[in-house]
Amino acid sequence: HDTPFFSVPFSWGFWLVVFGVRNLVYYFTMARHTVGGLSLLFIAVIAIDLGAFSFTLINNPRPAVVLYLISCNAFTGFVSVMRAIESKTLDSRWKPSLIHGIVCFVLVVASLVFMGSERIIIAILCFGLVYGACVRIASAVQPTEIVYIQ
Numbered sequence: 001h002d003t004p005f006f007s008v009p010f011s012w013g014f015w016l017v018v019f020g021v022r023n024l025v026y027y028f029t030m031a032r033h034t035v036g037g038l039s040l041l042f043i044a045v046i047a048i049d050l051g052a053f054s055f056t057l058i059n060n061p062r063p064a065v066v067l068y069l070i071s072c073n074a075f076t077g078f079v080s081v082m083r084a085i086e087s088k089t090l091d092s093r094w095k096p097s098l099i100h101g102i103v104c105f106v107l108v109v110a111s112l113v114f115m116g117s118e119r120i121i122i123a124i125l126c127f128g129l130v131y132g133a134c135v136r137i138a139s140a141v142q143p144t145e146i147v148y149i150q
Helices: 004-029 037-056 062-089 095-113 118-143
Strands: none
Touching: 004 037, 004 062, 062 095, 062 118, 095 118
């Protein structure tokens, strides 16, 4: 496989399967006894299914892989915008989530516009991965809204 599109479905599939198995182990060891633990089971099963689906895209042509990655960005953007709307009704921090959703939708539109150029698509998807990592790091270091007794 001489194209970089071979590594994309393989790495996504590997990451999703590892993520799903990790959540599955966590569910059976601890989360099944907690509130909302059942949602982790569903997330684990869906992640393993998407990972297996991603492995089937390894030998498929480039447009299938690109559309798969675009749909992942679109879903992430949709969830972020819906989370922002919910946070706004609860008078919580909603702007970072809305900005993340909008950036994901801009990446989707840019990917659809430049679908013919392999290098630009890879650059757009890499930017999306780096941006998503920065958003996760920023949300991890933010102070929580819950006051803990020390």
